[in-house]
Amino acid sequence: MDVLARERCRIFIFFLVWEVDGVMGDRPPCSERFDSHLDPEYRFCPVCGCTLHTEVLKPSEPERPVCGRCKFILYLDPKVVVGTIGQIAGRIVLLKRGIEPSYGRWVFPGGYVDRGETVEEAAIREAKEEVNLDVEIDRLLRVYSYRGERVIVIAYAVNVVGGKLRAGDEAIEVRTFSPEEIPWNELAFRSTGDALRDYVRDYLNESAASPG
Numbered sequence: 088m089d090v091l092a093r094e095r096c097r098i099f100i101f102f103l104v105w106e107v108d109g110v111m112g113d114r115p116p117c118s119e120r121f122d123s124h125l126d127p128e129y130r131f132c133p134v135c136g137c138t139l140h141t142e143v144l145k146p147s148e149p150e151r152p153v154c155g156r157c158k159f160i161l162y163l164d165p166k167v168v169v170g171t172i173g174q175i176a177g178r179i180v181l182l183k184r185g186i187e188p189s190y191g192r193w194v195f196p197g198g199y200v201d202r203g204e205t206v207e208e209a210a211i212r213e214a215k216e217e218v219n220l221d222v223e224i225d226r227l228l229r230v231y232s233y234r235g236e237r238v239i240v241i242a243y244a245v246n247v248v249g250g251k252l253r254a255g256d257e258a259i260e261v262r263t264f265s266p267e268e269i270p271w272n273e274l275a276f277r278s279t280g281d282a283l284r285d286y287v288r289d290y291l292n293e294s295a296a297s298p299g
């Protein structure tokens with residue numbers, strides 16, 4: 088009995104040591120090195136949970152967050168936002184944001200594109216979610232990107248084909264504005280003003296020049 092118990096114990100310790108060695112032995116411990124200027128949103132490796140640090144991997148590229156243990160490289164891609172500018176009875180649909188950033192400021196309906204979704208699908212979905220309108224895309228207005236900004240905005244001129252104007256859960260208020268009434272000093276983002284200016288100057292003038 089004693090011999091058997093001792094043998095079992097030996098086998099258990101053997102596997103315990105083998106396990107621990109397997110987990111710890113083939114990769115270095117998690118580094119404590121931490122860059123204070125790293126985007127605080129991304130402090131930890133999504134693969135192994137270690138702290139990230141920044142490294143210049145190629146001289147021509149910006150420094151990137153890298154995991155010291157598993158070497159995972161975090162590529163900080165831009166986020167893609169789609170927006171829709173459309174009218175009801177000749178008046179432009181805007182909503183007052185009920186969430187940060189830019190809480191309480193005006194913007195046209197829009198939001199982030201989900202992975203796997205087309206930008207057009209996202210634009211149509213966001214118009215429904217944010218102001219309860221069914222829209223069809225008339226044409227691409229422009230793509231707006233700014234140095235140092237993490238968001239790229241794709242704005243579409245759309246036709247409202249159905250639905251009833253109503254604020255979604257991320258808006259405080261929805262209403263329509265004639266081009267003269269647009270609240271230029273109360274707009275949410277730089278792209279909001281740029282796209283509305285392009286819409287009024289280019290799209291509405293073109294539409295007026297070639298009705299139908």
Ligand SMILES: [Zn+2]
Pocket residue numbers: 132133134135136137154155156157158159
């Ligand atoms: Zn890692």
